[in-house]
Amino acid sequence: xxxxxxxxxxxxxxxxxxxxxxxxxxxxxxxxxxxxxxxxxxxxxxxxxxxxxxxxxxxxxxxxxxxxxxxxxxxxxxxxxxxxxxxxxxxxxxxxxxxxxxxxxxxxxxxxxxxxxxxxxxxxxxxxxxxxxxxxxxxxxxxxxxxxxxxxxxxxxxxxxxxxxxxxxxxxxxxxxxxxxxxxxxxxxxxxxxxxxxxxxxxxxxxxxxxxxxxxxxxxxxxxxxxxxxxxxxxxxxxxxxxxxxxxxxxxxxxxxxxxxxxxxxxxxxxxxxxxxxxxxxxxxxxxxxxxxxxxxxxxxxxxxxxxxxxxxxxxxxxxxxxxxxxxxxxxxxxxxxxxxxxxxxxxxxxxxxxxxxxxxxxxxxxxxxxxxxxxxxxxxxx
Amino acid sequence: xxxxxxxxxxxxxxxxxxxxxxxxxxxxxxxxxxxxxxxxxxxxxxxxxxxxxxxxxxxxxxxxxxxxxxxxxxxxxxxxxxxxxxxxxxxxxxxxxxxxxxxxxxxxxxxxxxxxxxxxxxxxxxxxxxxxxxxxxxxxxxxxxxxxxxxxxxxxxxxxxxxxxxxxxxxxxxxxxxxxxxxxxxxxxxxxxxxxxxxxxxxxxxxxxxxxxxxxxxxxxxxxxxxxxxxxxxxxxxxxxxxxxxxxxxxx
Numbered sequence: 001x002x003x004x005x006x007x008x009x010x011x012x013x014x015x016x017x018x019x020x021x022x023x024x025x026x027x028x029x030x031x032x033x034x035x036x037x038x039x040x041x042x043x044x045x046x047x048x049x050x051x052x053x054x055x056x057x058x059x060x061x062x063x064x065x066x067x068x069x070x071x072x073x074x075x076x077x078x079x080x081x082x083x084x085x086x087x088x089x090x091x092x093x094x095x096x097x098x099x100x101x102x103x104x105x106x107x108x109x110x111x112x113x114x115x116x117x118x119x120x121x122x123x124x125x126x127x128x129x130x131x132x133x134x135x136x137x138x139x140x141x142x143x144x145x146x147x148x149x150x151x152x153x154x155x156x157x158x159x160x161x162x163x164x165x166x167x168x169x170x171x172x173x174x175x176x177x178x179x180x181x182x183x184x185x186x187x188x189x190x191x192x193x194x195x196x197x198x199x200x201x202x203x204x205x206x207x208x209x210x211x212x213x214x215x216x217x218x219x220x221x222x223x224x225x226x227x228x229x230x231x232x233x234x235x236x237x238x239x240x241x242x243x244x245x246x247x248x249x250x251x252x253x254x255x256x257x258x259x260x261x262x263x264x265x266x267x268x269x270x271x272x273x274x275x276x277x278x279x280x281x282x283x284x285x286x287x288x289x290x291x292x293x294x295x296x297x298x299x300x301x302x303x304x305x306x307x308x309x310x311x312x313x314x315x316x317x318x319x320x321x322x323x324x325x326x327x328x329x330x331x332x333x334x335x336x337x338x339x340x341x342x343x344x345x346x347x348x349x350x351x352x353x354x355x356x357x358x359x360x361x362x363x364x365x366x367x368x369x370x371x372x373x374x375x376x377x378x379x380x381x382x383x
Numbered sequence: 384x385x386x387x388x389x390x391x392x393x394x395x396x397x398x399x400x401x402x403x404x405x406x407x408x409x410x411x412x413x414x415x416x417x418x419x420x421x422x423x424x425x426x427x428x429x430x431x432x433x434x435x436x437x438x439x440x441x442x443x444x445x446x447x448x449x450x451x452x453x454x455x456x457x458x459x460x461x462x463x464x465x466x467x468x469x470x471x472x473x474x475x476x477x478x479x480x481x482x483x484x485x486x487x488x489x490x491x492x493x494x495x496x497x498x499x500x501x502x503x504x505x506x507x508x509x510x511x512x513x514x515x516x517x518x519x520x521x522x523x524x525x526x527x528x529x530x531x532x533x534x535x536x537x538x539x540x541x542x543x544x545x546x547x548x549x550x551x552x553x554x555x556x557x558x559x560x561x562x563x564x565x566x567x568x569x570x571x572x573x574x575x576x577x578x579x580x581x582x583x584x585x586x587x588x589x590x591x592x593x594x595x596x597x598x599x600x601x602x603x604x605x606x607x608x609x610x611x612x613x614x615x616x617x618x619x620x621x622x623x624x625x626x627x628x629x630x631x632x633x634x635x
Contacts, residue, residue, distance in 0.1 A: 009512045012479070013505065186498045193497035193504050194483075194490035197476075201484045204473035211433050211471075212551060213459030213488035222494065268475065 015188055032177060036170035044173055048241055049281045050274075051176035052234050057261040057273030058183050059230030064259075065267040066191065067223040068203030069117065072255045073129030076136035077228045079250035080106045081235020086153040086245055087146060095160050102236040103229045110228020114221035133255055140247040152246025155239045167241050176237050183230055184270055190226070199223055253330060260333055264340050266347025275348040283336075287329060295320040346370075385444075386411040386587060387555055392441035394427050394611075401427045403611035404441065409555070414581055414588040416598045418622070419608035420631055425591040426468055427611075429557050432589075433458050433465050445555065460488045464553035466544045468560045468591075474533045478543055481532060482518065485550030486511040518549045521584075522576060538569045545576070549584070556580065558590035562597050570597055577601045595623070607631070 004011070004018060016022050036044045056074060063069050081102040088098035113132050120128050140147045147153065158165040158172065165171045190196045198219045201209035210216050239245050257280055265276025299316035307315070322328070344351055350370075358365045385408035394402040402424045409415050417425045430436050432443060434455035442451045445461060453461070464485075473481050489511070492504045519525055522542055527535060532543065541564065548556055561577065562570040574597050580586045592598050598605060598619055605622040607614040615625035622628055 009509050012512070013508055189500035189504075190494075190497055193492060193500065193508065194487055195494060195497050197480055197484050198487060200476050200480065201473050201487075204475055205471045207435065208467065208471035208473065209484070210435075210455045211459060211465050211467075212484050212547065213456055214484070215454075215456040226494075 013192060015185075036173050041168060044170070045168060046281055046285070048167075048173050048176050050277045051173075051180045052237050052241060053258075053261055053281055054274045054277035055176075055180050055183050055234040055237070056231050056258050057265065057277050058180075058187055058270055059227045059234070060258050061262050061267070061270060061273045062187060062190075062199070062230070063223050063227035065262055065269075065272070066196065066203060067199040067220065069220060069223065070122070070126045071129040071227070072126050072252065072259065073113065073133040073136075074227075074231050074258045075250040075252070075254035076133040077106050077110060077231035078235040078238055078254070079136055079140060079245075079247070080109055081232030082155075082239035082245050082250075083140060083147055083153070083235075084232070085236040085239045086155045089156055095158055099233065099236050103233040106232025106235065107225045107229030110231075111221050111225040113228070114224030117224065118217050118220055130252065130255075133250075133252065137247050137250060140250070147247070150247060152244055155243050155245060157243070158240045167243055172240070176241075179233060179237060180274075183233070184274075187230075187270060195219070195222065256330075256333065260337060262347075263337060264347050266349035268346070269349050271352075272347050272349040275352075279348060287332065291323045294323050385409065386446065387589070388444040389428070389432070390442045390444070392428065392431060392443065393439045394424070394431055394436055395439045400611045402431065402438075405608070405611070405613055406441075407606055407613065407616065409587060409589055412581065412585065412587055413603040414577065414590070414601050416602040416605045416619075417589070417591045417608060418593070418595070418598060418605060419614075422610075423608040423631075424611040425608055426559055428608075429465060429559050429591060432463065432557060459551055459553075462552075462554035463557065464548035464551045464555075465557035466541075466548050466559055466561065468563065470537075470540050470544055472532045472540055472544055472547070475531065477529050477531055478524065478527045478535075479515065479529065481543060482515045482547050482550045483511055485547040486514060488551050489514075514552070515550055518546050521549070521579070522546050523572075537564050538566070541565060541569075542573075545573075549580070549586075553586060555587045555589065558588060558592075560591055560593060562592060562594045570594060573597065574600045 002018065002020065006012065011017070016025070032047075035047060039047070056078060059077075060071065060074055063071055084102040084105050085098050088101060093101075113129070117125055117128060141150050143149070158167065158175075160171075160175070163171075165175065191199075198209065198214045201212065201214055202216055202219055202223075206216050209219075242249070261276035261280050262273055263276070264279050265272030265274065295316045298319045299312045302315045303309070303312045340347065346353070354370055357369065387409040388406075389408075390406050391404040392402055392406070393400070393404050405424070405428065407415075417428065419425050427436070431438050434453060438451065442449055444450065445463065448461075450458065450461060473484065476484075490507060492501075492507055496504050519528070522545065524539075524542060524546055527539060527543070532540060535543070541561070545558070545561065558577070561573050565573060577588060577590070577597075578601055581588060588601075590602075602619050604617065605619045606616045607622050607625065607628045609627075609631040614627040614631060615622045617625075
């Protein structure tokens, strides 16, 4: 086990507390740099989606994880970023300009959503953000002169400094990775400065934050704007990755997927956003695999336990019918969320921390270390 | 003119008069205690001063400035810090970040500077940390720097809340029952700290307190309240002997 000996205030400010972090993140970075040249193009494409989802996850983490404001409207912010890109691209605006414009416009919209959200908390805020998402979806479908309505918009191949960057090539992967890394570093910087602490203060006690001089309304709006802007940037990349966008891609289901990203990753750390994104992107091919192979596996098992071929065939048919049922994906997502909230509220990153601690303390780890308990009950909270 | 002044302060919830035209003044550098039975309106006065509730009528002055209409977040900026009766700490943060939030009113960096963590932000962080360390030393909190609040015992939390208020370098501090939930020894420490705040840091203290030993030990003056009205005002022993106060506590 390592004991940190701190001799300078700098020790608590730096991003990597000790050299071990630099080594492990260095190895991770080296792997990510080599990845597009050794992995199959399918996996690289999945990695691009991980980067985009993780970027949105970081954005949502700022708002939900650190400021404590729930949002089910992030699909709409993603859509605004994506449509800004597609629209400006028609007029031959260069990529860096519309990339930043996408982020900026989404940030402004985010701030505007933040204002009515000032008076709402908890479930009411969720409802308000859902309705915002519906409004955006509807506007995208109806404002045909700009968005081409339900026909959708084709997004041309990205061109960066006169160079074409196809969405399946390694350059696009590096672009997405770069955006993700910059977002994470920017967010970490924010979190170790007064603004980030004000966000956390608002999350834990608005009254106390206010009495310490935090302008709660201003910081909530800031949080909404930053979160939306990051999501907008991700939206531009999302549009390029898919090369075609239409309103029905930015539905409530997508917003729920973003919630899954942070909930399953762990809502208190940026690691969570990345782990959650990996989980979400990788679960899709896994579900497809199950859909194709599960009926065969189950009927095979049935036959093994002595079922005759007719019964096994019936089992095969029934399982196949369930596996290809409509809306099954949503149901599975729901079950996953419920299970995580019940059994691992700290998410995948929390689980990782526990495993790490187990090895650090081995053989002295106590089972009850992370047992949740209420130390005393808070009464009379004034909001 | 007095340092801090409340004039005919009232707070009505419908027919209930939680605070009923209360007037008092705090002189610079004194320790003034507010006592009274449960529901007398003591905490309500604090909540009026820190603008959690808007007063029904009356005015509040601090350093000859009318602060009745100031937004709540500006009160800390003026140099008035407070603690809460039922500890309001940021539970899922470390003690250090709790105390650093106390420095919020002194932070002057812009959002874009923070995103890039420019040298000015870094310098600001170090300055805040230095100030926080002074408070940590003052209140003997060295053992808890990186501990999460949610895992700390009540007595320690109480001190951390006081520390957070001190980190904002206030001129006037409002302490809402600083000794509630503390054992005898911790209450002793608290009374020393309150005295030191006055003598060493030059902070004016306004506190609500039930523990009469603590009140007698530290207060320069005492105000007794009941049913939102002032019963008596004066030195601790005067107020305790006042017939109305005796009646309020023991029944007529």
